[in-house]
Amino acid sequence: MNTIRLGVVLGALVLPGIAAPLNAQTVDELRARVARTEMELEVARAAEQRADRALLSTIPLDTMGIGPLSLVVQNDEAGVTSQAAERAWQLLQEHLGDDTDLLEGLEVRVRWSERPAVEIISDAWSRGVDLGETPVENLTNHLMDAVFYLIGETHAGSVAERWFGGSFPRPTASEPRWLRAYTEMATAPYRSTRECLLGDQDECRRALGLIPSANPAADWYTDAGRRALVQRRRRPSERLYPRRAAQHDQCLEGNDAACSAALSDWNVGPPLGPMTRETLVQHAFRTGGPAAYSRLRTTTGTIEERLAAAAGVSGDVLIRSWQDTTLDAAGQPTAANVPIVLTALSWIGVFTLLALRSTRWR
Amino acid sequence: MFKVILETQWKWVRLPLLVATVAAFAIPVLSVQDAGRVGTRGLDPYLLLIDMTGWGVAYPLLAAGIGLLLAMTAWGPDHRQGHSYALSLPIPRWRFAMLRLGAGSVLLAMPIIGITAGSFAATAAAAIPVGLTAYPAALAIRFTLAAGLAYSVFFAISAGSTRTAGYILAGMSALIVAHTVFGLLPGVDLMGAILERLYDWPGPLAIFGGRWMLIDV
Amino acid sequence: MSDAIKTSGLWYRAGPEFELHDVSMSVPAGSVYGFLGPNGSGKTTTIRLLLGLHRVDRGDISLLDREVPKAMPEILQRTGYVPERPHLYPSLTVSEAVRYHGAFYEKWDESWTDELFDRFSLPPNQRVGKLSKGETGKLLMALALAQRPELLVLDEPTEGLDPVVRRDIMSALLDYVSEQGATVLISSHLVHELERFCNWVGLMDQGRLISELPMEQFKNGIKRLRIIDPPNHYDDSPFEILLREPVNGGVPGEMILVQGWHADMAEYFGGVGASLREVVDLDLEDGFVEMLRAFRVQATEG
Numbered sequence: 053m054n055t056i057r058l059g060v061v062l063g064a065l066v067l068p069g070i071a072a073p074l075n076a077q078t079v080d081e082l083r084a085r086v087a088r089t090e091m092e093l094e095v096a097r098a099a100e101q102r103a104d105r106a107l108l109s110t111i112p113l114d115t116m117g118i119g120p121l122s123l124v125v126q127n128d129e130a131g132v133t134s135q136a137a138e139r140a141w142q143l144l145q146e147h148l149g150d151d152t153d154l155l156e157g158l159e160v161r162v163r164w165s166e167r168p169a170v171e172i173i174s175d176a177w178s179r180g181v182d183l184g185e186t187p188v189e190n191l192t193n194h195l196m197d198a199v200f201y202l203i204g205e206t207h208a209g210s211v212a213e214r215w216f217g218g219s220f221p222r223p224t225a226s227e228p229r230w231l232r233a234y235t236e237m238a239t240a241p242y243r244s245t246r247e248c249l250l251g252d253q254d255e256c257r258r259a260l261g262l263i264p265s266a267n268p269a270a271d272w273y274t275d276a277g278r279r280a281l282v283q284r285r286r287r288p289s290e291r292l293y294p295r296r297a298a299q300h301d302q303c304l305e306g307n308d309a310a311c312s313a314a315l316s317d318w319n320v321g322p323p324l325g326p327m328t329r330e331t332l333v334q335h336a337f338r339t340g341g342p343a344a345y346s347r348l349r350t351t352t353g354t355i356e357e358r359l360a361a362a363a364g365v366s367g368d369v370l371i372r373s374w375q376d377t378t379l380d381a382a383g384q385p386t387a388a389n390v391p392i393v394l395t396a397l398s399w400i401g402v403f404t405l406l407a408l409r410s411t412r413w414r
Numbered sequence: 415m416f417k418v419i420l421e422t423q424w425k426w427v428r429l430p431l432l433v434a435t436v437a438a439f440a441i442p443v444l445s446v447q448d449a450g451r452v453g454t455r456g457l458d459p460y461l462l463l464i465d466m467t468g469w470g471v472a473y474p475l476l477a478a479g480i481g482l483l484l485a486m487t488a489w490g491p492d493h494r495q496g497h498s499y500a501l502s503l504p505i506p507r508w509r510f511a512m513l514r515l516g517a518g519s520v521l522l523a524m525p526i527i528g529i530t531a532g533s534f535a536a537t538a539a540a541a542i543p544v545g546l547t548a549y550p551a552a553l554a555i556r557f558t559l560a561a562g563l564a565y566s567v568f569f570a571i572s573a574g575s576t577r578t579a580g581y582i583l584a585g586m587s588a589l590i591v592a593h594t595v596f597g598l599l600p601g602v603d604l605m606g607a608i609l610e611r612l613y614d615w616p617g618p619l620a621i622f623g624g625r626w627m628l629i630d631v
Numbered sequence: 632m633s634d635a636i637k638t639s640g641l642w643y644r645a646g647p648e649f650e651l652h653d654v655s656m657s658v659p660a661g662s663v664y665g666f667l668g669p670n671g672s673g674k675t676t677t678i679r680l681l682l683g684l685h686r687v688d689r690g691d692i693s694l695l696d697r698e699v700p701k702a703m704p705e706i707l708q709r710t711g712y713v714p715e716r717p718h719l720y721p722s723l724t725v726s727e728a729v730r731y732h733g734a735f736y737e738k739w740d741e742s743w744t745d746e747l748f749d750r751f752s753l754p755p756n757q758r759v760g761k762l763s764k765g766e767t768g769k770l771l772m773a774l775a776l777a778q779r780p781e782l783l784v785l786d787e788p789t790e791g792l793d794p795v796v797r798r799d800i801m802s803a804l805l806d807y808v809s810e811q812g813a814t815v816l817i818s819s820h821l822v823h824e825l826e827r828f829c830n831w832v833g834l835m836d837q838g839r840l841i842s843e844l845p846m847e848q849f850k851n852g853i854k855r856l857r858i859i860d861p862p863n864h865y866d867d868s869p870f871e872i873l874l875r876e877p878v879n880g881g882v883p884g885e886m887i888l889v890q891g892w893h894a895d896m897a898e899y900f901g902g903v904g905a906s907l908r909e910v911v912d913l914d915l916e917d918g919f920v921e922m923l924r925a926f927r928v929q930a931t932e933g
Contacts, residue, residue: 232460238631239459241544382631396559396621403566403618404515407573408508418734425722491720499718501684503735504707 079292119144121155121199125162132183133162136191143196146342147223151349158202160195172198197222200345215261215355217326221333223345228335230381233328237378241280242273242323248375256371260329261322262356269315272322278311279303285318332359335374339363415505420517427487431524434480438528439535441476442553442628445469446540459543462629470626473529477557478622480525481564484518489572511573518569522561530554533628540629548629560621567618633696635660635782635814636681641690645676651838654690658816658831663808665825665846666818667919668835674818675715677835678786681816682712695782708737711775715786715818717767721760725770728759729777736778744777750803765796772800776807783808785817789824801828826850826915834922841926842890846915853918854892855911859884862903869896874925884908888925 114125116134118141125133145152163171171180172194179198183190204220237249237259247255257263258272265271269278282303290297296317302310322329337344340363348362360367424431445466492500500510533550542548571582593605613623636658644650651673658664668674679685681692683700692699694706719728729748733739748755751769754762762770768788775783783804789797805828808815819825825832826846833843844852852870857878865872865887874888892910900907913921 231463235460235463235631239543239546392615392621392624393555393559395616396563399618399621400559400562400566403563403570407515407566407570408511410511410570410574410578415734418731421727422720422723422731425727491722495716495718498679498684498714499720502682502707502712502714502718504704504710505735506704 082292118195118199119152119155120157122159123162123195124159132187132191135188136195139188139192140195140199143192144199147200147345149343149346151346154203155199158199160198160202162191162195170194174198174202203349215322215329216333217329221330221337221348223337228331229327230331230378233324233331234378234382236324236328238382240323241284242277244272244274244277245323248324249379251375253368253371253375256375257356259323260332260371261324262354262367262371264354268320268322269312272320275308275311277323278308278315279306281320282311282314331378332370332374333362335377336360336363336370339365339370339373416513416516419513420520422491423484423488423514423517423521426491427484427521430483430487431480431521434476434483435524435528437476438480438525438557439532441469441472442529442532442536442550445472445628446536459546462543462546463627463631466627466629467625469628473553473557473626474560474622476525476529477560478564480522480561481566482568484521484565485568485572488514488518488569493572514573515566515569518565519562522565526554526558526561529557537628542629546629546631549627553626553628556621556626563618563621633660634658634693635662636664636692636694636816638677638681638692639690641677641680641692642688643676643680643685643690644688645685649673649676649838651676651680654835654838654840656833656840656843658814658833660814661812662831663815663817663829664831664833665829666816666833666835667820667822667825668818669820669923672835673838674835675786676838678784678816678818682707682710682784708778709781711778711780711783713771713775713783713785713788715790717759717771719759719767719770719774721758723759724756725753725759725762726755728770729774732774733777738779739777740779743779744773747773747777747803751799765792768792768796768800772803776803779811781811781813783813783815783817785815787819788817789819789821797824822916822919832915834919836923836926837930839926842922844890848891849918850915852889852891852893853913853922854889855913855921856887856889856892856907857882857884857909857911858887858900859906859908861885861887861905865903869893869899873922874928876928888921890922 116123116125116137118137121144123133123137144155148154159174161173163173170183170191171178179194181190181194200222201219204222234249237245240246240259242259244255244259248259261268261272263271269281273281282300286300290300296314299310299314303314333348336348336359340347344362344364347364348358351358351361353361356367356371360370363370365373501507503510530550533553537548537550540548571579574582589605589608596602596604611617612619614620615623634657636656638657639655641651641654649671654673654677656677666674666677676685680687681694681699683703683706686700695709697706699706720731723731725748729744733741733744751766751773753766753770753773757766759767759770772785772788775785785804788804789800792800801824804815807813817825817829830846831843832846832849834841842849853873861875861884868889870892871890872887873890876886878884878886894910897907897910
């Protein structure tokens with residue numbers, strides 16, 4: 053009993069003390085506090101990078117060239133690295149064709165940590181990777197990823213980069229996630245994505261954001277789509293902004309103007325997300341072969357025109373074949389259709405007959 | 415006659431069958447618990463499908479296990495004394511085998527009811543994202559057929575004579591040897607080809623293939 | 632009198648080591664037929680063939696004037712069977728086993744079943760697998776009798792049982808047979824047990840039916856005779872000579888084992904220049920052993 057009483061007393065004293073700092077602050081003070089914390093985080097990250105560079109500078113390095121690209125190797129794992137570099141160079145020549153001078157001045161560092169893991173670093177790219185059972189092949193793939201990322205950096209800030217989802221597409225990316233794309237098309241709450249799934253090419257263009265637009269919310273979405281978009285983007289934290297919260301409420305109650313107003317504050321992307329759009333790019337690379345990357349990079353025009361150029365086919369053909377591939381990826385839906393049911397029943401009959409035809413039971 | 419056969423088979427199988435029935439009810443219910451949930455934003459359709467795919471493995475395995483269980487227990491006590499009791503009973507032998515088969519089929523209804531109830535309960539309670547569809551009836555039908563097929567296959571093997579079992583074992587051994595020998599040749603995948611024939615429509619095990627999804631696109 | 636069981640030219644190979652050779656047996660309707668033979672002689676195999684549990688390689692079988700295996704369900708409706716080894720499901724209780732068994736028989740008589748179970752004092756809630764050997768034997772006999780069979784096929788029904796249980800089982804069997812006039816085929820290697828109530832005997836050895844005759848003839852007609860000055864051949868003898876062998880210990884003459892002997896036949900020996908010096912009576916067990924010995928000697932000599 054004494055213990056419980058002591059607990060109640062301590063609780064009464066301590067709990068208000070913990071809650072007090074938050075209760076005592078206004079919304080503006082809280083915002084300032086968040087901003088301060090973010091700045092401190094940035095400073096810490098910069099310090100970490102400086103320390104990292106300082107550490108690297110103390111380690112003896114070898115430099116090898118992949119064409120005009122410099123590959124800085126930290127220690128004596130040069131055997132694997134040089135083999136990977138050789139392969140990477142062949143692939144880079146295939147993809148870049150006459151544009152290998154793009155590699156001029158680029159530098160990639162390969163820092164071996166505990167084998168077979170490796171860290172690939174450049175000024176804009178850092179990734180720790182496990183090289184597994186096939187270190188040369190894996191290192192080659194990761195080097196290609198890093199190099200194409202660095203090349204893509206030259207397009208930073210372009211409309212294309214925004215459409216591609218933040219960075220210029222790399223021809224070396226892993227297998228397209230077709231099922232993911234199919235699922236998004238089937239489940240996204242937008243009319244254009246469903247219509248695209250059903251085979252409407254124009255709706256596919258709308259869903260993929262291939263129709264150039266100055267006002268995506270109006271051009272790519274219906275009123276129900278805009279409402280769904282607002283609903284998806286709502287966060288609990290918007291309670292801190294009463295005017296915005298009220299606007300969202302009005303939107304969800306069916307006021308389309310409120311939806312449009314809410315969306316005007318946001319960077320509205322296409323109905324289909326970057327992962328699904330990436331499948332279109334990868335499909336274009338696969339269709340277009342080794343020089344597809346170069347054509348994508350050098351062609352000017354709309355995203356659709358550039359992708360069509362990369363694929364070496366018309367935009368209609370590219371979108372149609374992308375639709376077909378996505379549909380194929382869906383597989384057999386969960387269904388007990390008539391042929392399957394009849395077949396199973398027939399086999400049950402066959403095995404029952406076999407049981408009765410056994411010599412013992414004849 | 416059927417009643418006493420049903421009673422004996424029930425007596426032999428009741429405990430594991432009750433466990434299987436509970437499992438059949440629980441699997442669909444558990445599969446939608448927290449499936450595809452991302453933080454406070456609700457269900458992500460893609461993650462939900464991934465979760466459903468993971469749970470989907472459990473249904474055909476359970477169906478096969480129940481088929482095996484019922485077939486083995488239907489004949490187990492007869493096997494142990496060389497079937498002499500069954501064979502000395504005054505009814506046509508095919509009829510006795512049919513009665514055993516029928517009794518097992520009736521008992522099979524328990525896990526089927528379990529999975530049907532579980533599937534409908536689970537999907538009724540879950541907030542299914544727009545664009546996805548619940549397939550409780552289709553899943554229950556597939557489970558029924560798969561369990562029935564597994565039961566008939568194992569029943570046929572179990573009802574057979576020692577010679578039949580020997581032929582099956584010899585066939586499987588020959589297959590493994592052939593797979594090992596031909597597997598050395600480039601581009602030859604004997605086992606793969608056979609499995610494809612078995613699992614692809616209209617193969618006997620086609621019902622076990624494909625997607626077993628309680629919730630799907 | 633027709634035969635309740637009739638086989639002709641039965642051949643069956645049970646494995647590389649054993650086969651039945653040309654077994655032709657006749658069990659007269661209403662008889663109690665003792666099926667004698669040493670272990671492994673083929674009694675159980677023959678019984679299983681009779682009941683259709685094995686398929687014959689060659690030969691014909693009929694039970695109760697119906698062909699085996701064509702009319703098996705009908706035959707089994709009219710036949711009670713006690714196997715050599717208990718074949719009931721061990722996980723069932725006695726009452727469950729009775730209910731299960733009874734469900735298959737058209738003439739199943741509940742009150743007669745209760746009577747039998749009271750007589751045998753069987754525990755209704757005990758699991759079959761937990762019954763003692765004696766209780767299991769009683770249960771099997773009770774089930775066989777409860778279906779009111781016209782034919783009872785009993786494969787060593789009292790094997791391994793104590794004398795009290797054996798007596799209970801056999802008295803229940805005999806009561807039933809005397810009331811219903813049923814035919815009984817009972818196999819055993821306990822010769823004395825059969826001697827008391829069988830009126831026919833069949834003798835099996837090494838997969839062959841070596842003799843089949845009424846019990847009276849078996850008991851009285853099989854003798855060992857000591858003959859002085861035996862002829863080379865016993866031509867036209869009124870009895871069957873099963874075995875000839877010298878007398879042990881330097882005693883003159885020879886011993887012959889005969890079947891179908893009658894005291895009037897002693898005159899025969901004078902006619903062939905020999906003299907009969909001694910007639911040794913054999914009980915059923917001695918007769919059984921002697922016949923087996925004679926059969927084996929003949930088989931060895933080809």
